[in-house]
Amino acid sequence: MREPVGKCQNCKTLIYCSGGFLEGVVNKDQTLFCFSCANLTSTEKPTVSLSSYHPEWPALFKREEEMIREVLGDHALGIEHIGSTAIPGLQAKPIIDIMTGIESLDSYDQYIPNLSTIGYTYVPKLELEDRRFFKKEKKTQTFHLHLCEFGGKEWEEKLLFRDYLRQHPEELEEYNSLKNILADRYSNDRPAYTESKGPFITSIIQKAKRK
Numbered sequence: 001m002r003e004p005v006g007k008c009q010n011c012k013t014l015i016y017c018s019g020g021f022l023e024g025v026v027n028k029d030q031t032l033f034c035f036s037c038a039n040l041t042s043t044e045k046p047t048v049s050l051s052s053y054h055p056e057w058p059a060l061f062k063r064e065e066e067m068i069r070e071v072l073g074d075h076a077l078g079i080e081h082i083g084s085t086a087i088p089g090l091q092a093k094p095i096i097d098i099m100t101g102i103e104s105l106d107s108y109d110q111y112i113p114n115l116s117t118i119g120y121t122y123v124p125k126l127e128l129e130d131r132r133f134f135k136k137e138k139k140t141q142t143f144h145l146h147l148c149e150f151g152g153k154e155w156e157e158k159l160l161f162r163d164y165l166r167q168h169p170e171e172l173e174e175y176n177s178l179k180n181i182l183a184d185r186y187s188n189d190r191p192a193y194t195e196s197k198g199p200f201i202t203s204i205i206q207k208a209k210r211k
Helices: 057-075 105-118 152-169 169-184 190-196 198-209
Strands: 002-007 014-018 076-082 095-102 134-138 142-149
Touching: 057 095, 057 105, 057 142, 076 152, 095 105, 095 152, 105 134, 105 142, 142 152, 142 198, 152 169, 152 198, 169 190, 169 198, 190 198
Parallel strands: 095 142
Antiparallel strands: 002 014, 076 095, 134 142
């Protein structure tokens, strides 16, 4: 039985214990961290730092796309560059977000060994119902990989948001302004920064669905 034991001190992810295995890390001072934050010290927190759009970002995605296709083969039904680095002209945290569509999330664990060969580590985030999260850290670049069901709600909405902002410069500038305001307000609180963007993102998805 999986039972909740607390939340990560940094990102507030809910952490569970399953079969005697803690799906997180307890520090010496008894603070609790999820696996993705476990390497942060008690004085370090994930911060918000935006960069101007960089034309190299699509090329970085393409290189990762080729490697992902190589290790997943026909199981990768689609691979897309998503998030702010996928939208020309938009300021972003310089993290390349990649969405890979698979037939069913029930089989995600079979891909963990393949993805690990190209540097992606699975990070359990049990609050994510519609996707599975992987992370790759290089000296100069971070990549986030999101496995989700091809053609499902998560897949469709991520593409609707990306494509709408690519095609509507006024809303893109509005999002740029909002991100700058929130980055100043929540520079040391990334979860709050992400949460505060939610209403705008939802509004754009709704606009895209009505088109």
